[in-house]
Amino acid sequence: MHRRRQKTAPALLAVLAAAALVAGCTSGSSSGPSGPVAGGSSGSGKGSSGSGGVLNVGMPNGPQANNSNPFLGTSAGASLGYRFMIYEPLVMMNGVRPSDKGKPWLASDWEWTDNYKKVTFTIRDNVKWSDGKPLSAEDVVYTFDLMKQTPALNVNAVPFKGVALKGSNQVELTFASSQFVNQTKILNQFVVPKHIWSTVKDPSTWTNQQPVGSGPYTLKSFTPQTVTLTLRDSYWKDLPKVSELRYTSFNDNSAQTTALANGASEWSFVFMPNYKQLYINKDAQHNKLWFPSGLGIHGLWFNTAKKPLDNPALRRAINLVIDREAIYIQAEATLYPKIENPTGIPLPAGAPYLAPEYKDAKLTVDVDAAKKELTDAGFSYDGDTLKDPSGKPVKITLTDPSGWSDYLTGLSIIKDGMKKIGIAADVRTQTVDAWTSAVNNGDFDAVLHWTNGGATPYDMYQNVMDGSLYQPLGKAATVGNYGRFKNDDATKALEQYANASDEATRTDALNKLQKIMVEQVPMAPTSAAPIGAEYSTKHWTGWPDDSNPYGPSQPTQPNALDVVLHLQPAS
Numbered sequence: 147m148h149r150r151r152q153k154t155a156p157a158l159l160a161v162l163a164a165a166a167l168v169a170g171c172t173s174g175s176s177s178g179p180s181g182p183v184a185g186g187s188s189g190s191g192k193g194s195s196g197s198g199g200v201l202n203v204g205m206p207n208g209p210q211a212n213n214s215n216p217f218l219g220t221s222a223g224a225s226l227g228y229r230f231m232i233y234e235p236l237v238m239m240n241g242v243r244p245s246d247k248g249k250p251w252l253a254s255d256w257e258w259t260d261n262y263k264k265v266t267f268t269i270r271d272n273v274k275w276s277d278g279k280p281l282s283a284e285d286v287v288y289t290f291d292l293m294k295q296t297p298a299l300n301v302n303a304v305p306f307k308g309v310a311l312k313g314s315n316q317v318e319l320t321f322a323s324s325q326f327v328n329q330t331k332i333l334n335q336f337v338v339p340k341h342i343w344s345t346v347k348d349p350s351t352w353t354n355q356q357p358v359g360s361g362p363y364t365l366k367s368f369t370p371q372t373v374t375l376t377l378r379d380s381y382w383k384d385l386p387k388v389s390e391l392r393y394t395s396f397n398d399n400s401a402q403t404t405a406l407a408n409g410a411s412e413w414s415f416v417f418m419p420n421y422k423q424l425y426i427n428k429d430a431q432h433n434k435l436w437f438p439s440g441l442g443i444h445g446l447w448f449n450t451a452k453k454p455l456d457n458p459a460l461r462r463a464i465n466l467v468i469d470r471e472a473i474y475i476q477a478e479a480t481l482y483p484k485i486e487n488p489t490g491i492p493l494p495a496g497a498p499y500l501a502p503e504y505k506d507a508k509l510t511v512d513v514d515a516a517k518k519e520l521t522d523a524g525f526s527y528d529g530d531t532l533k534d535p536s537g538k539p540v541k542i543t544l545t546d547p548s549g550w551s552d553y554l555t556g557l558s559i560i561k562d563g564m565k566k567i568g569i570a571a572d573v574r575t576q577t578v579d580a581w582t583s584a585v586n587n588g589d590f591d592a593v594l595h596w597t598n599g600g601a602t603p604y605d606m607y608q609n610v611m612d613g614s615l616y617q618p619l620g621k622a623a624t625v626g627n628y629g630r631f632k633n634d635d636a637t638k639a640l641e642q643y644a645n646a647s648d649e650a651t652r653t654d655a656l657n658k659l660q661k662i663m664v665e666q667v668p669m670a671p672t673s674a675a676p677i678g679a680e681y682s683t684k685h686w687t688g689w690p691d692d693s694n695p696y697g698p699s700q701p702t703q704p705n706a707l708d709v710v711l712h713l714q715p716a717s
Contacts, residue, residue, distance in 0.1 A: 204411030206402035209370035227702035232359035237333035288340035298350035437678030439483040442599025451630035459523030461667040466516035467563035477555035483674035490671035501657040532568030548575035588619040613637035631668040688712040
């Protein structure tokens with residue numbers, strides 16, 4: 147799925163949103179934050195609102211419209227993240243540990259069969275909606291059928307074939323092809339109440355201003371600046387200690403950073419240069435951040451349908467002169483994990499997937515090797531000016547939105563690298579909307595852009611190299627392959643991976659994709675895409691970190707409720 151990257155106001159969202167970030171699994175059991183939840187066991191949910199305290203959440207996304215439709219990535223519920231406090235998933239996944247089994251949530255059990263062409267969920271019978279009505283398997287059937295019948299709500303484009311109720315508490319989904327690569331998107335799906343949504347004329351545009359969900363929180367009040375959620379009296383699990391969630395939408399990154407530094411905001415995801423000076427050092431004991439890597443990346447996407455960037459030798463040469471260390475320090479303030487492997491696979495998350503020939507490979511700046519790539523391919527030099535095989539000077543325009551300071555700094559560093567091999571590069575800016583349209587329509591030379599992320603490197607490679615997403619210049623490519631990369635071997639390897647019935651076949655396909663990435667360079671990786679956040683331990687403890695990586699720390703991720711359920715008062 148294409149996910150809009152919000153860098154300034156609207157703020158960074160990530161990667162991986164809407165992100166289906168982790169691989170699913172067959173049925174299993176695990177313990178959640180309130181004790182065992184597998185096999186239909188119950189958390190009684192007894193407790194009283196107000197027994198904990200307030201948690202102040204912030205995002206730098208500007209004034210919000212009163213829209214709590216959980217399906218829509220443009221809604222306030224998605225922008226601020228509170229949709230995941232109201233609507234719960236069937237299975238709670240861990241985006242920073244892709245191989246972990248999911249935690250049973252609204253589904254107490256699930257089983258994949260027929261090479262991932264069928265999944266059967268067993269739905270809990272002790273869950274109630276916030277209006278007191280029971281949640282049932284019929285609600286789950288309705289949710290998936292609503293997505294099947296309404297493409298605008300099926301944001302991950304899951305190709306449902308059949309949705310059926312089995313007995314009183316089971317739901318069976320069937321598909322025409324293997325859904326191995328879509329497991330997380332399906333398992334992580336939240337559920338909406340049939341008795342509410344079935345009365346709505348057009349669910350794809352409904353603003354849902356009085357949301358009814360199965361989560362422990364309900365909407366108390368809404369303004370364009372602040373949304374307040376309050377704790378329910380009962381919940382199927384033990385009630386969280388946080389009695390009130392206050393989401394404030396700050397106008398920009400600077401305002402959000404100031405709020406974090408002075409304690410007005412306790413949880414956010416915002417890019418901040420000089421984060422140690424601006425944030426950590428303001429209260430080194432309590433001001434923390436954690437930016438683990440998922441399996442998505444940022445990089446320089448080349449428009450391979452335009453000359454001379456249709457020549458892989460030129461792309462390989464540019465890849466060899468990108469100073470990733472400078473990008474890591476100067477552009478990304480050391481917040482985004484480094485990319486060191488030429489396959490683009492982030493480490494350590496992607497280490498199990500590396501092909502043997504690339505396990506020890508490292509990306510380094512090598513101007514001499516870059517020049518040799520060029521001259522061996524028929525490029526030439528007139529003094530310090532690089533000329534393509536037809537004799538024309540090589541000129542490339544690098545484009546990103548104005549205000550995206552990290553990307554623009556990155557482009558400036560890349561421009562300096564290109565100059566060393568005789569390329570005249572020009573950095574230009576556009577509005578976000580104009581840039582998005584240009585990228586979609588192929589009206590660019592090269593841009594810094596993100597990829598999808600997922601449970602395996604498949605999502606990243608599919609986003610960059612899938613020939614089935616190819617559109618000619620001038621026709622919008624809205625879900626990937628913005629660089630118009632055409633390579634039949636890559637498309638076949640992606641299909642092989644997605645439809646394989648055994649791990650050996652998947653490994654073979656992924657190894658092929660890595661080789662194509664290294665040799666053809668449809669995009670030059672520059673950094674890993676983190677699933678990070680800033681948070682304060684002054685009033686609340688239990689946040690995920692390196693010592694307890696139970697899930698991404700980001701307040702807009704699907705596991706945000708799991709984070710809140712882990713929190714305990716600091717004193």
